[in-house]
Every structure is written in C-alpha cells, then in structure tokens.
Amino acid sequence: MADAKLPHAKLIDGKAFALGLRQRVGAGVAELVATGAPKPGLATVLVGADPASQVYVRSKGKLAAELGMASFDHRLPAETTEAELLALIATLNADPAINGILVQLPLPRHIDTSHVLLAVDPAKDVDGFHPINVGRLGSIAAGAPLDFPVPCTPLGISMLLQDALKSLSGLHAVVIGRSNLVGRPVAQLLLRADCTVTITHSRTRDLPGLCRQADIVVVAIGKREFVRGDWIKPGAAVIDVGINRIVAAEGKTKLVGDAAFAEILPVAGHLTPVPGGVGPMTVACLMFNTLQAARRAAGLKVVSV
Known part of the structure; x- marks a missing residue:
C-alpha cells in the first residue's frame, strides 16, 4: 500500500481535453466561414x-x-x-x-x-517540421504569440501542462529525449512558459538524480517503463509520450509508456496514462494548426495558445 503521505497522481485525461479542443476548433471554423x-x-x-x-x-x-x-x-x-x-x-x-x-x-x-x-x-506546414518553423520556435521570446505552426505533439503537451498546472513559471522541467519531433520543441515551449529546462538524453549522467529535482518530467525516449517511481519527486507532473506495445496475459498485446505507470501513480501529482494521455492531442493539434493557418491566410489574428 502506498504511503498515505505521498500524493496520488491526478490523471491527465488527454482524450477529454482533445475532444474539447476539437470542439473549439469546430466552432472556430464556423466563425471563420461566417466572416x-x-x-x-x-x-x-x-x-x-x-x-x-x-x-x-x-x-x-x-x-x-x-x-x-x-x-x-x-x-x-x-x-x-x-x-x-x-x-x-x-x-x-x-x-x-x-x-x-x-x-x-x-x-x-x-x-x-x-x-x-x-x-x-x-505557412502551410501544419506539422511544424519545416526548418523555418523549427528556427522560429527556437528563437521565440518568453510569452510571445505562436504565430507560426508548432509541432503537434509538443503543442499538445504544452496545452495539457498549462491546463493541469495553470502556471508553469519558475518550475524545473526535465525533458528526457532530444529528438527534433518531441524533445527539443517541448523544451522550447516550456522555456517560453518561463520554466527552467534541462534536456537529457542517453549520455546524461545521473539521470535519476536530475529527475528527482524536477517539477515536470517529460519522457519521450522510446524505452518501455524507463522512468521509475523512485525517480520522481513527490507531487511532480509526469508527461509520458512513449508508446510501446508489449505482450500481456494470454498472448494479447497492450500499450505501455516510457514511464512505469504503476510505480509513479502513488508519487506524482499529475500523470498522463498510455493510452489516452498525449496521443489524442496530436491529431487535435493538427486541426488547431490548420485553423490557425486559415486565419493567417485570411488576415485574421490567430487564436491564443
């Protein structure tokens, strides 16, 4: 049984948030067409x-x-x-x-x-992968508007964290993974939100020790249940981007993340499940980016993030 003094993580329901975002995008499309x-x-x-x-x-x-x-x-x-x-x-x-x-x-x-x-x-790169858009994200000032396409999964992570924690200012975020698809753009978005960001990778020394200092841990390393429960500071938010298919009981398969969910659940303050956490946000943010691109093409102000 978990220590009663430790928090029990509040699950971040990416599926529900993505549904709400899709509804807002639909309303935004109708509003745009009405103009x-x-x-x-x-x-x-x-x-x-x-x-x-x-x-x-x-x-x-x-x-x-x-x-x-x-x-x-x-x-x-x-x-x-x-x-x-x-x-x-x-x-x-x-x-x-x-x-x-x-x-x-x-x-x-x-x-x-x-x-x-x-x-x-x-301007039509709604995936946010074009080098020009990557460069814009790397040079954006803290709090500046995102008036260009941003990679969908990192944008979704940022939205989930803002919704769960409200203010990210001053928090220490450890990002595990330095890929151009997730790790690096997530770090840039967290810097924009005034976090102190540490990017880690396979050669980082004492990764567990760094994680224990973090208020936010974002793991996107592609290794199943890599982050363990004793790596997490009590009350920290853990965002699990990993999707790993494993063989479960009776030969069936199931999806698990890059974080050891059962170990982290009694320790963290917030935790994304796999599936149902970050995954649903990616397509919803693609639709959001497409609406933003249409608004820019029409000479209208983009919707704030």
Missing part, C-alpha cells in the same frame, strides 16, 4: 500502402470534414518518384484552397524526407 472566408483546407499526402499510415490519414481526413474543413486526400503509389512527390507539393503550395499540407511519414526509402519537408510552404 466570408473559405473553409480551412487540409491536404493529406500518403505515398504507398502502409496499413497503419492509411488508418492515420483516413482518420485525419475524416476529422477535418467533421470539423467543417475541406479535406483533400492524395494517395500515391509506393513507386512514386521524389520528383513526382515534390511536383504535387508545389501544386498544393500554390492552391489557395489549401491551408495545411500533411505528408504522412515514413516515406519510402527512395525518397529523401528532408527534401520533402523542406518543399512544403512554411
């Missing part, structure tokens, strides 16, 4: 027939339509050349009906992903 502006347009591009990617792209297009957006679905065969894909992106860049372009990753090996991401118009 006479066209529907926000989201173009998805899938190269090949990877089943998981097909599901992801289908769900994104379906949600965009449900929220009142125009959805443009482009399915290309696996043998599509890099030149052909770049030509399609150039066409989408020039189409005023399209505000957001999402190229589903991974791409076939014969296509250079960096060339493709660089080809997307930064």
